Amino acid sequence: MYPIHVDSEIGRLQTVMLHRPGKEVENLTPDSLSKLLFDDIPYLPAIQKEHDYFANTLRNRGIEVLYLDTLMVESLSDKEKRETFVDQLLSESKQMVNGSSQLLKEYLLSFDTKQMVSEVISGVLKKDLPEQAKKHLYEIMADHHPFYLDPMPNLYFTRDPAAAIGNGISLNKMREPARRRESLFMQFILNYHPRFSQYSIPLWINRDYPFPIEGGDELVLSDKVLAIGVSERTSARAVEKIAVNLFKSNSTIEKVVAVEIPKCRAFMHLDTVFTMIDHDQFTIHPEILDKDGNMNIFILEKGEDDEPVSITRRDNLADTLKEVLELPEINLIPCGGGDEIASAREQWNDGSNTLAIAPGVVVTYERNYVSNQIMRENGIEVIEVLSSELVRGRGGPRCMSMPLKRDLISKN
Numbered sequence: 001m002y003p004i005h006v007d008s009e010i011g012r013l014q015t016v017m018l019h020r021p022g023k024e025v026e027n028l029t030p031d032s033l034s035k036l037l038f039d040d041i042p043y044l045p046a047i048q049k050e051h052d053y054f055a056n057t058l059r060n061r062g063i064e065v066l067y068l069d070t071l072m073v074e075s076l077s078d079k080e081k082r083e084t085f086v087d088q089l090l091s092e093s094k095q096m097v098n099g100s101s102q103l104l105k106e107y108l109l110s111f112d113t114k115q116m117v118s119e120v121i122s123g124v125l126k127k128d129l130p131e132q133a134k135k136h137l138y139e140i141m142a143d144h145h146p147f148y149l150d151p152m153p154n155l156y157f158t159r160d161p162a163a164a165i166g167n168g169i170s171l172n173k174m175r176e177p178a179r180r181r182e183s184l185f186m187q188f189i190l191n192y193h194p195r196f197s198q199y200s201i202p203l204w205i206n207r208d209y210p211f212p213i214e215g216g217d218e219l220v221l222s223d224k225v226l227a228i229g230v231s232e233r234t235s236a237r238a239v240e241k242i243a244v245n246l247f248k249s250n251s252t253i254e255k256v257v258a259v260e261i262p263k264c265r266a267f268m269h270l271d272t273v274f275t276m277i278d279h280d281q282f283t284i285h286p287e288i289l290d291k292d293g294n295m296n297i298f299i300l301e302k303g304e305d306d307e308p309v310s311i312t313r314r315d316n317l318a319d320t321l322k323e324v325l326e327l328p329e330i331n332l333i334p335c336g337g338g339d340e341i342a343s344a345r346e347q348w349n350d351g352s353n354t355l356a357i358a359p360g361v362v363v364t365y366e367r368n369y370v371s372n373q374i375m376r377e378n379g380i381e382v383i384e385v386l387s388s389e390l391v392r393g394r395g396g397p398r399c400m401s402m403p404l405k406r407d408l409i410s411k412n
């Protein structure tokens with residue numbers, strides 16, 4: 001059965017891809033936190049327990065949970081594919097490979113596939129490899145960085161490296177060097193995993209496109225409308241590129257709504273400040289609006305004649321949503337109820353980062369009790385999950401999940 005279908009943010013979730021955090025989060029140190037985009041070091045047994053709780057919450061609702069590392073191991077079924085993967089990984093890890101590529105290649109290929117994938121994710125310490133003869137100045141004067149290959153602690157945010165849109169994939173060039181290798185996994189899974197490789201799955205944008213785009217900014221509002229944040233992580237160029245590609249293909253997307261949000265760490269992606277939770281209800285962090293309640297929004301549509309795209313400006317989010325979704329009314333639910341302190345605190349803790357598993361049914365962090373209560377008062381079913389350690393990576397349930405299949409919205 002064709003493995004990808006996402007034509008909304010809210011259709012009943014059928015299949016999702018997660019990554020259970022592993023040793024890579026234990027390889028964070030105070031010195032590497034900011035480079036590796038964490039605010040603190042999670043305690044591994046506790047973050048795994050919380051992640052398992054999240055995965056079980058989804059399973060209990062009948063959702064099929066796939067794990068990225070398992071898919072990857074199943075994709076690298078022969079020696080040639082393993083070697084191709086290691087070659088590509090090492091060539092893309094130039095800044096991280098703080099030593100000899102050849103030595104690392106031999107080291108990684110000495111393991112079985114499962115262990116190799118786990119080593120790549122958790123990072124390779126210099127002390128794990130045999131000491132090599134130091135001949136070159138850069139080796140003799142080596143810095144004190146402990147890793148040959150840096151860990152990939154952000155991998156449990158499976159939302160960002162790739163996103164399913166309709167029956168295709170946005171395979172993303174990620175903005176931060178610490179995360180760039182992550183989308184390589186999905187490239188190999190699409191090319192080689194039997195669940196995907198037998199189909200010709202369209203790529204709406206590819207990871208070799210030079211300007212960044214990340215899945216946390218890509219929100220499928222309907223089969224015809226895609227919203228994309230222009231943010232700290234996603235460039236206006238990539239938004240236009242994916243729009244043009246969608247318009248000239250067999251995709252059903254007719255409008256791409258580019259929403260500009262402040263470029264700062266707390267608001268790194270659109271889904272940290274805005275998510276869809278029902279046909280006509282959304283969470284929003286009020287601080288993305290200016291003092292008049294406006295923001296910078298552009299609608300991209302297929303151009304006339306030879307123009308690949310036409311662009312028109314809007315400034316009101318609620319009005320734009322009503323227009324593109326053809327709804328008479330919509331409800332924007334403010335994170336933290338709009339209270340100055342509660343909304344800043346709960347947005348920081350991903351209170352706006354809800355994962356809808358069906359129309360009006362969302363998974364959220366239990367710590368964001370103000371936002372959760374307000375959603376309930378608006379008729380939303382809120383399923384809470386644990387978050388003390390998961391939150392330290394600055395992402396919530398939407399960031400931690402990559403939907404592969406949802407029911408068609410009309411069926412719900």
Ligand SMILES: NC(=O)NCCC[C@H](N)C(=O)O
Pocket residue numbers: 036037038154157159160179215216217268269271272393394395396398399
């Ligand atoms: N969609 C999201 O907002 N994902 C959260 C990503 C957090 C990760 N530490 C990062 O900075 O990329």
